[in-house]
Amino acid sequence: MLELRHRHRLRRKEIRKLADDIEAALGVRTFDEGAAVDLADAQRFEVVVFDNSVVAVVFEGKAFLTVRGLLRWPASRAHVSIDEGAVKYICNGADVMGPGITGADPAIREGDPVWVRDTRHQKPLAIGRALAGGAALASKAPGKAVKNLHYIGDELWNLGVTD
Template identity: 35%
Template sequence: MRARVKRRFSLTEGVSEKRLRRRTPVRLKQVRAVVAELSKRIGVELDFASAFLEKANFDNHDLLLVDRVPLAMQLENQSDEMGWYPTLRGVLAWQPGSGWAAVDHGAIPFLMNGADCMGAGIQIADPGVKEGDLICIRDESHGKPLAMGWALVSGEEMVAMSKGKAVKTIHWVGDDLWEVET
């Protein structure tokens, strides 16, 4: 008679673990162009003179880590051009004044699950937002960022919409990039 061996069950078994890969420390002069592009894009002067900078790869996207926190990511925009954009943690750290849309409380649970942002949920939007811009979707009452996405219409059109998608969500609070352990 053969003894039955109990097989241990692992929560991570069969699940692809997403983590930072190819982490490399970099000097400020190596990423000066990235910093200049980010500063121009968000309208905030960035100073990383005393910060520990790293470049890494996560889920086929290059990241810029500042003091071990992923604050910027390289994405391909709607025109198939590569560019550097802030992550949600970057938006929290730098607080850019433009490129945002605010949603009501009814939209928050859907955004937290990665859904695209519908025009009916948008209450206020930056009038400077153009179609194809990467924008931050934030909570109307607290102003905290909830998600990032590509604007499908202009800021003025977002506010006027009563149905249809307004923003294609690519990064949200609670997704793999938000939860990445550094």
């Protein structure tokens, strides 16, 4: 069970940097400078709490939306689309395999954080780290393509934030 520790309110300047990082990675504007945004430690991740929901995680100093954050602010960049047959595996924590990919943002570089969506509904299912560039991901090469870091139903998804 994940537990939030060392939760503290961010300053306007920190909120602006956080929102700018998310906008650069995903092409979506999230919260304003005046919003009440907290940062907390959740064992494996540093998490961003907004409106009592964990909406982002911090990877290597850069913020990236969680699945809940992506549902709240639909993104247009850094996505990997998977076929319907792979959905149940991804939602159980499996890494994304190359043959299950139906499309990917060509701007993705190896090591970038990405979000995984299903082809039919275009809804986020998971976030992970790309193990290849966008063109290589879309080519359906065999083997692992995205390391799954957070998915619907995991501890981070189920983390209830209470004051």
